[in-house]
Amino acid sequence: MTFLHKFPKAAKVSKANFIVAFIALGLGGFFGFIQALHRTGVFRGFFNSGEYYTLLTGHGVLLALIFTTFFIAGLFVWGVTRSLEREPENMTFTWSWFWIMTIGLVMAAVAILGGLVPNGSIRAAVLYTFYPPLQAHPMFYIGLALVLIGSWMAGADWFWSYRKWREENPTDRIPILTFMTLFTMLMWYVCTIGLAIEVVGLLIPWSLGWVVEIEPLLPRTLFWFFGHAVVYFWLLPAYYVWYAILPKLSGGRLFSDSMTRIVFIIFLILSTPVGYHHQYADAGISLGFKFYAMATTMLLLLPSLMTLFTVVASMEHGARQRGGKGYFAWVGKLPWDRPAFVGCALAGIMFAAGGFSGMINAGMNVNLLIHNTLWIPGHFHLTVGTAVALTFMAISYWLVPQLTGRKLKFKTLALIQPYTWFLGMTLMSNAMHRAGLAGVPRRTAEPEFNTNAMSFDPVFGTMGEMKWQIAIGGTILLISLILFLWVITTSWLAGEKSDKPVDDYIPEPLSGVEHTPAVLDNMKLWFALALILVLLAYSFPLWEMIQDGIFEPGALPRPS
Amino acid sequence: MTNSETSNSEEGSNKTLVRTLIIIGIGIPVLVELLTLFNLVNVQIFNDKTDQVQRRSQPDQAVEFTEGDTLFTKSNYPVVISGMQINVSAQEWVFELEFRPSDTTMQATPLVKVDSLRLKNGDLLRRGQEWSASQSKSMRWTLPNGQVPVKLYLSGKELITEDSVRNIHEEVPLGSIPVRYTRKTQR
Amino acid sequence: MAENNSSSSNKSDPSQSWEQQNPEIEREIGIEEYQPKGTLTFTLMYLGLVVLMWLFMYFVEFGGNAPSIIE
Amino acid sequence: MHIHKFERFWIKLSFGLIAFFIASVIYGFVAMDLKVIGDYQTIDPQNLGETEFGTPGVRKVTKNGQTEYEVYVQTIQFAFQPGTARPITVPANTRVTFYITSPDVLHGFEVAGTNINTMSIPGQVAKLTTIFPESREYGLVCNEYCGPAHHIMEGKIKVVPKSEFDKSNLVQ
Incomplete structure (x- = not known):
C-alpha cells in the first residue's frame, strides 16, 4: 500500500498539480537556456534582443510563480492528506481551486507568449515583478489574480481538513507535516495581502483603462510587501522536505520536532516586514524603514541557521546509524547513490552558499555594491533555482512513485541528474556573482556597452571567460533538466507497477512532539503577532505614500 | 539499466559511477569556488590594482558618424545626416534617417543611394533608397525587434561628362543612434 | 532511491523500530546517546567562513570601491 | 523543550553573527561614509x-x-x-x-x-x-x-x- 492506494482522490489532485508544475518547469527552463546563450552573446539566433524580455518574463513567471506554486500545492496535498489520514473534505472544492489556478496560469502564459507574435497586441513583457508604469495586457494581471485566489482556496482546503481532523482528535498535537503546511499558508495569507491590493486594487483597473495614471512607487512597495515573503513561500516547502523526509532518506530521524516548529513560526512572523530590503536603493522611503527592514531581515537568518543545524544533525544521525564515525568521515556513509537524497543534500549545500550572498544583499549599504547587478540572479539561482528547485526535483523521485504506484525507471540517469544540476549551477552562478561585482546589470538582453568604448572591469579574470562559464553552466542545466523530465515522464507512464514502489515510511523524530511546548501550536497567537509586525513595518510608509492620492504623483502607462 | 540495486556486479559499477559523479559533480564546483576565493583575495589584498593601467586602454575607435556629420566629403555633392533616430514601441522598431544637401553641394543632379544597412547582429537589411543629393530626403526602415544599425552602405552616381558616370561607394560606420520610446500609432 | 528491498515488511512487526528492520542501519542511536559533533564542526566552519568572507566583501570590496554615496 | 547543548550554543552564535552584521553596517554608515539614499x-x-x-x-x-x-x-x-x-x-x-x-x-x-x-x-x-x-x-x-x-x-x-x-x- 502506498499513497495512491490509500488516498486515491488526493493522489489524483497531487498528480494534476505536478503535471502542470513539470510542464512549466520544462518550458521555463528552456527559456532560461536561451537566455544564458543570448545575454552572453554566445548565440543570439533564437530570438531578437527585443523579444528577450518576453522570454525573460516567461522564465520568471513560469518558474518562480507557476512551477513553485503548483508543485507546492501538490506536495501539501500529499502531506496534509497523509499526516491527517483523510482525503480532502470536498472534491468539488479541491478541483475548483486547481482549475482556477490553472485557468489563471494559462491566461498569464498566453499574455506573455503573445509577445512573440509579430505585431500582436497581447503582450506582457513586464518581467515577473511587473513594475508599472510598464503595462501588460489586462489578461496577465487577471491571470495572476486567479492563480492567487486559487492558492488561497487551496490553503483554505487544508485548514478545512485540519478543522475536521481537530473535531475528531481534540487533544492530539498537530502532525508535523500539517503544521508546516498550515504555517507556510498562514505566511502566504499575510504576504499576499500586498499582492492582492496591488494587482486587484491598482493594476487591473489601470490596465483596463478605468484609471489612466499610476503612482509607480506604491505598487512597487506593495509588490515587495509580497515579494520577499514569496521566496519563503518557495523555500519553506523545501525546508518541509528537508525536515520531514530528508532525515529518513539519510537513514536517521529528525533531530528535533520543537526546533522545526519554532523555525516555521519565526518565518511566519518575520517574512513579510522585510520587503524594503529590496528597495534600499529607492527614493521615497526613509532610512528608518530601510533600517527596520534590515534588522528583521538579519533576524531571519536565525531560522535558516537553526535549520542548518537541525537538518545537518538529522543527516549526521542517519550517517552514524549507517556506521559513520569521526568528525568528518560520517559524511561518506550517507547514501550518495540515491537520487532523492543526493538532490536534497546538494540543494542544501547550495543553499549555504546562497545564504552568504543573501547576507550581502541584506546589508543595507553593501547592497549597493551589487544592487540590480547579475549578482542578484546569481544569488537566487542558488536559493530558489537550486535549494528549492533541486529539492523539488529530487523529492519527485520519491513522491511520484507513491502517487502513481509505479517504480522509478532509469535510476542511473536519475542519480546523474542532481550532480549535473549542481555542477551547472555552480559554474553559472559563480560567474554571475563575479560579473555582478564588476557591475554587469541583470535583466538585459545585451549587457555589453554598445556605443561607448567602455567595458566592465572584473576584479580578476575576464568578461569573456565569465560569459563562457555562464553559457556552459546554462547548457549543463538544460541537460540536467531534460534528464529529470525524461526520468519522471517515463516512470510515470511506463514504470513497473507496484504496491510499494518506494519505502514511504517516515520515522518519528528523535526529540518528538512530547517534548514540544503546546504554545507552539497556537496558530492564532503567531498569526496575530505576524500581523502586528507587518503593520509596524508598512502602515506608516504606505499611509504616507497615499497621502497625496492613491494614484498621485501619477505617471502615464507605457505598454511593454 | 536495471532497477536492481542488490546484485554484486551492479553494486561495483554503481560505486564507480558514484565516485565519478562525486569527483565531477562536487569536485569541480568546490575547485571553482576555491579558485574564486583565492583569486579575489589575492588580487584585492596582495597585488592591488596592478591591471589599472592596462584595463583603461580602449580599443581604437574608428571614425563613426552621427547626426550632423557630412558624407561624401571628398566629392562635390556632400550630404549631411540631418536626422537619425530609432523609434521603439512595444511592437516594432523603426529606424528613421534624414539627409539634407550640404551647403557646399555643387552639382545639381547627382544621385545618391542608401544600398543597405548592416545590423549589430551582422544581418544586412537591403532596401535601397535613391534620391538626388541636392534635395532633402527622409527614409525609414522597420528593424527586427532589438536590432540597431551599425553601418550604412551608400553609393553615389557622379556625372563626369554628359554620358559617363562614375560610381562611388562609401561605407559609413554609425555612432550612437538615439533610441526613443514611441507609442505605436494604429495604422 | 530511498527504498531498500527488505523494508517492504517494515511495518509488519510493530514491536520492532524502523532502524531494526532496515538492514542498511548498523545500530540505532537514541536521543540521549546522540552527540552531533560533526554537525557542530561543520556549522562552526561555515560560520568562520561566512565571517571572513563578510569582512572581505564589506571592508575590501565595498569599502574600497569608491566613489560611494556619502550623503 | 529538548534542545541539545550544541544547538543552544549554535543559536547563541547565530545571534552573535546577526549582531555583528548589523553592527558593521552601522559602522560603515557612520564611520566610513558608506550610505544609502533616503526619502527626499x-x-x-x-x-x-x-x-x-x-x-x-x-x-x-x-x-x-x-x-x-x-x-x-x-x-x-x-x-x-x-x-x-x-x-x-x-x-x-x-x-x-x-x-x-x-x-x-x-x-x-x-x-x-x-x-x-x-x-x-x-x-x-x-x-x-x-x-x-x-x-x-x-x-x-x-x-x-x-x-x-x-x-x-x-x-x-x-x-x-x-x-x-x-x-x-x-x-x-
Whole structure:
C-alpha cells in the first residue's frame, strides 16, 4: 500500500498539480537556456534582443510563480492528506481551486507568449515583478489574480481538513507535516495581502483603462510587501522536505520536532516586514524603514541557521546509524547513490552558499555594491533555482512513485541528474556573482556597452571567460533538466507497477512532539503577532505614500 | 539499466559511477569556488590594482558618424545626416534617417543611394533608397525587434561628362543612434 | 532511491523500530546517546567562513570601491 | 523543550553573527561614509519641464563657502539626459550631488564598478552626494528593465582633474 492506494482522490489532485508544475518547469527552463546563450552573446539566433524580455518574463513567471506554486500545492496535498489520514473534505472544492489556478496560469502564459507574435497586441513583457508604469495586457494581471485566489482556496482546503481532523482528535498535537503546511499558508495569507491590493486594487483597473495614471512607487512597495515573503513561500516547502523526509532518506530521524516548529513560526512572523530590503536603493522611503527592514531581515537568518543545524544533525544521525564515525568521515556513509537524497543534500549545500550572498544583499549599504547587478540572479539561482528547485526535483523521485504506484525507471540517469544540476549551477552562478561585482546589470538582453568604448572591469579574470562559464553552466542545466523530465515522464507512464514502489515510511523524530511546548501550536497567537509586525513595518510608509492620492504623483502607462 | 540495486556486479559499477559523479559533480564546483576565493583575495589584498593601467586602454575607435556629420566629403555633392533616430514601441522598431544637401553641394543632379544597412547582429537589411543629393530626403526602415544599425552602405552616381558616370561607394560606420520610446500609432 | 528491498515488511512487526528492520542501519542511536559533533564542526566552519568572507566583501570590496554615496 | 547543548550554543552564535552584521553596517554608515539614499521629495513626472529637470545638466553651487556641483539627470526611455548623448562631466575630488528622476518608467542609475547605484522612479527624486576620487571615465548603466530597448540605455561619466574642468558647459 502506498499513497495512491490509500488516498486515491488526493493522489489524483497531487498528480494534476505536478503535471502542470513539470510542464512549466520544462518550458521555463528552456527559456532560461536561451537566455544564458543570448545575454552572453554566445548565440543570439533564437530570438531578437527585443523579444528577450518576453522570454525573460516567461522564465520568471513560469518558474518562480507557476512551477513553485503548483508543485507546492501538490506536495501539501500529499502531506496534509497523509499526516491527517483523510482525503480532502470536498472534491468539488479541491478541483475548483486547481482549475482556477490553472485557468489563471494559462491566461498569464498566453499574455506573455503573445509577445512573440509579430505585431500582436497581447503582450506582457513586464518581467515577473511587473513594475508599472510598464503595462501588460489586462489578461496577465487577471491571470495572476486567479492563480492567487486559487492558492488561497487551496490553503483554505487544508485548514478545512485540519478543522475536521481537530473535531475528531481534540487533544492530539498537530502532525508535523500539517503544521508546516498550515504555517507556510498562514505566511502566504499575510504576504499576499500586498499582492492582492496591488494587482486587484491598482493594476487591473489601470490596465483596463478605468484609471489612466499610476503612482509607480506604491505598487512597487506593495509588490515587495509580497515579494520577499514569496521566496519563503518557495523555500519553506523545501525546508518541509528537508525536515520531514530528508532525515529518513539519510537513514536517521529528525533531530528535533520543537526546533522545526519554532523555525516555521519565526518565518511566519518575520517574512513579510522585510520587503524594503529590496528597495534600499529607492527614493521615497526613509532610512528608518530601510533600517527596520534590515534588522528583521538579519533576524531571519536565525531560522535558516537553526535549520542548518537541525537538518545537518538529522543527516549526521542517519550517517552514524549507517556506521559513520569521526568528525568528518560520517559524511561518506550517507547514501550518495540515491537520487532523492543526493538532490536534497546538494540543494542544501547550495543553499549555504546562497545564504552568504543573501547576507550581502541584506546589508543595507553593501547592497549597493551589487544592487540590480547579475549578482542578484546569481544569488537566487542558488536559493530558489537550486535549494528549492533541486529539492523539488529530487523529492519527485520519491513522491511520484507513491502517487502513481509505479517504480522509478532509469535510476542511473536519475542519480546523474542532481550532480549535473549542481555542477551547472555552480559554474553559472559563480560567474554571475563575479560579473555582478564588476557591475554587469541583470535583466538585459545585451549587457555589453554598445556605443561607448567602455567595458566592465572584473576584479580578476575576464568578461569573456565569465560569459563562457555562464553559457556552459546554462547548457549543463538544460541537460540536467531534460534528464529529470525524461526520468519522471517515463516512470510515470511506463514504470513497473507496484504496491510499494518506494519505502514511504517516515520515522518519528528523535526529540518528538512530547517534548514540544503546546504554545507552539497556537496558530492564532503567531498569526496575530505576524500581523502586528507587518503593520509596524508598512502602515506608516504606505499611509504616507497615499497621502497625496492613491494614484498621485501619477505617471502615464507605457505598454511593454 | 536495471532497477536492481542488490546484485554484486551492479553494486561495483554503481560505486564507480558514484565516485565519478562525486569527483565531477562536487569536485569541480568546490575547485571553482576555491579558485574564486583565492583569486579575489589575492588580487584585492596582495597585488592591488596592478591591471589599472592596462584595463583603461580602449580599443581604437574608428571614425563613426552621427547626426550632423557630412558624407561624401571628398566629392562635390556632400550630404549631411540631418536626422537619425530609432523609434521603439512595444511592437516594432523603426529606424528613421534624414539627409539634407550640404551647403557646399555643387552639382545639381547627382544621385545618391542608401544600398543597405548592416545590423549589430551582422544581418544586412537591403532596401535601397535613391534620391538626388541636392534635395532633402527622409527614409525609414522597420528593424527586427532589438536590432540597431551599425553601418550604412551608400553609393553615389557622379556625372563626369554628359554620358559617363562614375560610381562611388562609401561605407559609413554609425555612432550612437538615439533610441526613443514611441507609442505605436494604429495604422 | 530511498527504498531498500527488505523494508517492504517494515511495518509488519510493530514491536520492532524502523532502524531494526532496515538492514542498511548498523545500530540505532537514541536521543540521549546522540552527540552531533560533526554537525557542530561543520556549522562552526561555515560560520568562520561566512565571517571572513563578510569582512572581505564589506571592508575590501565595498569599502574600497569608491566613489560611494556619502550623503 | 529538548534542545541539545550544541544547538543552544549554535543559536547563541547565530545571534552573535546577526549582531555583528548589523553592527558593521552601522559602522560603515557612520564611520566610513558608506550610505544609502533616503526619502527626499516627490515630483510630478509629467511636468518635469517646469523644474530644474527641464534643463538637465551640471550646475555650480556654493555651499558653506565651497564650490560644489549639482547634476540633474532625467532617465528616459532609453537614455540618460545628460549622460548618453554627451557624458556627464564633473571635476574630481569635489562634492557632486546628483538629483535623478524619471518622466516615464522605472530606471536604474548605476555607475559601473562603484558603489553609486540607485533607482530612478517616476514621481520620486533620488538625491545622492558623492566625491569622485580619480580622473577617469565611468560607464553608466540602466540596471532596471525599462522597456524593449533597455539594453541600449547606457551613458558615461567623465571625471576630469579640477584644473581641467571646463565651466563653459555648465547649466545656468
